[in-house]
Every structure is written in structure tokens, then in C-alpha cells.
Amino acid sequence: MQKTTVRALCVELEGELDHHNAETIRRQLDRAIMRCRNGLILDFSHVTLMDSSGIGLLIGRYKKLKEKGMPLYVKNVNSHVDKIFRMSGLYNIIEKLL
Template sequence: MKVNYTLSNGNLYFYLIGELDECTAQNTRAVIDDVMAKYSKAKNVVFNFSSLSFMDSTGIGMLLGRYKKIKAKGMGVFIESPSTTVEKIMQISGLYKIMPKI
């Protein structure tokens, strides 16, 4: 699992590359939180899932945790380009209600 990020027009984009499960969630969480600490003035955070090939409910828990932290800073959270596999679990989780797909 690899996490890349870029700041564009004041929005912070995270690209999750690989498989997000219990094994990889801890490191992914740490990387995202580190970057968030550096870019606390971003307007929105966008998670790009185009290269995320797998996610289970551990990923849901991790995303929900990030959402709470990011929202507390007054930023919006959005999801971009999920694969069919990831889309299904995102739908079931109800996460799109709080972090819309763009």
C-alpha cells in the first residue's frame, strides 16, 4: 500500500495505491495524518481511489476516523474514482452521505 498526495488549488488529494485492509490501514492512517498536520490550511481533502484495488470494513473504519479529524478542521472530504470493487463497500457503508463522490 502506497499513499501519494498533491496540493492543487488549495485542495489536498490523497492517492491510495494498493489494498486497504487491517494489515495496511495503520500505516496508511499514519501517513495521511502526518500530511494533514503539514497542510492544515487546505480547503478540502479528496481521496482518490482509482488505484485502490481492494478495501474491506477496516478501510471504512480508517476513513471514518480521518473524516472526523478533517471535519474538525473545517474542511470538506470527498471521494474520487473508486473501482467497482471499492464502490460496492463504499455504498454499503453509507460513507458517501458524509464524504460525497465527485
């Protein structure tokens, strides 16, 4: 597959994307969304766990970006996170960059 190049603000997430951490990550991502001009890329290289709170968080950020007419991308998704994305249908609204 061809590598896609997009110009957008890239945020590296780290650790466990669960209910306990969701609020802190939400605040930080919303600050990033206020600053970004071409959309947002979330780099999942260092995410070790994601549960349904993470799904809610991503849907929320997708909606915020959509209001501004901007896309949300993810990259470096590991097999566990990929399973959550596929199961929840998140790939229908969030593009995975290769």
C-alpha cells in the same frame, strides 16, 4: 452529470486498504491532514481492495477533517470500493467527485 471542481489536497492511494495496511495509511493521511487547508481528496484509482478496516479508517479521517472544518472527497472509485461505500453509507459523509 456536471463535473465538480474543488480545490483540496489530493492523495493517491495505492494497493489494498485492509487492516494490515491501515495503520501505515492512517499515519500518512494524518500528516497530509495537518498540511491541508481546504480539505482532502482521496484518489482511489489504484486501490484494488477495501474492507471494513478501510471504512473505519475513512470515518476516522472524516472526523479529523471535520474538526478542522474541512471536507473529505473521494474520486475514481472502482465498482468493488463503490459497493463498500454504498453498503456502509460512507457517501452520506464523503462526497464522490466525478
